[in-house]
Amino acid sequence: MSKISPVWHPFTQPALDPQPVNIRRAEGVYLETADGRRVIDAISSWWVTLHGHAHPAIAAAIAEQAARLEHVLLAGFTHDAVEELSFRLRKFLPPRLTQIFYSDDGSTAVEVALKMAVQYWQNIGRPAKTGIVALEHAYHGDTVGAMSVAEDSEFNAAFRTMRFPVHRVHSAYCYRCPVGKIRATCKIECLEKLERLLEEKSGEIAAVIVEPLLQGAEGMIVHPVEFLSGMRELCTRYDVLLIADEVLTGFGRTGKMFACELAGVEPDLMCVAKGLTGGFLPMGATMCADFIAEAFVGRDQRRTFWHGHSYSGNPICCAAGIASLKIFESEPVFERIAGIAATHAERLAAIREHSVVGDVRQIGTVAAIEIRADDAGYFSRLKPALYDFYLKRDVLLRPLGNVVYVLPPYCITAEELNRVHDVIAESLDFAQDVLGNRAESARA
Numbered sequence: 001m002s003k004i005s006p007v008w009h010p011f012t013q014p015a016l017d018p019q020p021v022n023i024r025r026a027e028g029v030y031l032e033t034a035d036g037r038r039v040i041d042a043i044s045s046w047w048v049t050l051h052g053h054a055h056p057a058i059a060a061a062i063a064e065q066a067a068r069l070e071h072v073l074l075a076g077f078t079h080d081a082v083e084e085l086s087f088r089l090r091k092f093l094p095p096r097l098t099q100i101f102y103s104d105d106g107s108t109a110v111e112v113a114l115k116m117a118v119q120y121w122q123n124i125g126r127p128a129k130t131g132i133v134a135l136e137h138a139y140h141g142d143t144v145g146a147m148s149v150a151e152d153s154e155f156n157a158a159f160r161t162m163r164f165p166v167h168r169v170h171s172a173y174c175y176r177c178p179v180g181k182i183r184a185t186c187k188i189e190c191l192e193k194l195e196r197l198l199e200e201k202s203g204e205i206a207a208v209i210v211e212p213l214l215q216g217a218e219g220m221i222v223h224p225v226e227f228l229s230g231m232r233e234l235c236t237r238y239d240v241l242l243i244a245d246e247v248l249t250g251f252g253r254t255g256k257m258f259a260c261e262l263a264g265v266e267p268d269l270m271c272v273a274k275g276l277t278g279g280f281l282p283m284g285a286t287m288c289a290d291f292i293a294e295a296f297v298g299r300d301q302r303r304t305f306w307h308g309h310s311y312s313g314n315p316i317c318c319a320a321g322i323a324s325l326k327i328f329e330s331e332p333v334f335e336r337i338a339g340i341a342a343t344h345a346e347r348l349a350a351i352r353e354h355s356v357v358g359d360v361r362q363i364g365t366v367a368a369i370e371i372r373a374d375d376a377g378y379f380s381r382l383k384p385a386l387y388d389f390y391l392k393r394d395v396l397l398r399p400l401g402n403v404v405y406v407l408p409p410y411c412i413t414a415e416e417l418n419r420v421h422d423v424i425a426e427s428l429d430f431a432q433d434v435l436g437n438r439a440e441s442a443r444a
């Protein structure tokens, strides 16, 4: 019988990528391979694991909940776990975000936010406001709506006809400044495009969507806080909703519980997922301000938000979420976060002078190194070469093309994190060789 696996792996090209590594268990920061290697998960398994793999408190909460109430539909019913999670979440949210709508993951949390924003304006009698504004270098997920607001890229090129049109404005990608400023004289002129657009067209625009302060998938691009606060100011001035997609940045990654806090910004809608369950189970949530939720209440059925998922508010996911939030109270999570940030800062300062390093970026627990490459972008030849280099040294790092980043679970020790940075430092000469080889063969 054929032993070829029927599993179709995401973001994977079987003709080019290495065979998947079989993981048999995980604990803390380590993934244990079937052949007994212990690999440091330095990217929290696609940015989900918060406190560490298989944290016993979350595992126990899941087991207990599964034995009591594994699932019930959320239309017409509720349960203690979803109520408790919602009240606990509210304590951490910007005060104006009072209502929480549950979905399945980050992409669906974004879909919900977009649909809520558009219907909100219809419900209050302004149906012309349907347009969505999104940023260059944005990523919001892979479902069709989320993919529409993402940057045009190789990933969504095949689906061009399915994507709805959006207004695209500048991102504050300072290293590749869209308006050609040097940082010292920057007055966030990259916001001018958004300002002009809203000035002209706010009557047709429902919402602006942004990954607050950190655009992840397109290269761990860190924005100045003034960029986000400026967006908030413009949205308020021109009566357009602001959607903060905190799917990546939520739950402490940037040093605060939510990135918006760093800029003193309260969005109108906010999306979370990934770390919501501590990284154990898929779950998304979209929060909105009172005035938005109120617009959906009335005796006319057309005001209803006709959206839902079979697993909305699943009790087991909620139990994981509650246990994760309790860990924020029972363990020194923000001290760990501060420790990670300090180690990153020290190590980035040491490598920034390496000739192959173009830019270093950091926000809280996320550190990124953009390597100078003649093929910069996701398909840079550095990606497979460096991925392999790191994995051979038992560190899981998955460069975004020519951008190497570290985004570890909060339980990582200083020693383990320094080991990750040592391996990255060691890889820089190797990266130079990889880039040099192409230059030589091109010359030959």
Ligand SMILES: Cc1ncc(COP(=O)(O)O)c(C=O)c1O
Pocket: 105, 106, 107, 108, 110, 139, 140, 141, 142, 211, 216, 217, 245, 246, 247, 248, 273, 274
């Ligand atoms: C900012 C942001 N939004 C949305 C998503 C999509 O989340 P999911 O993969 O859970 O659908 C991601 C995933 O990386 C993300 O980084």
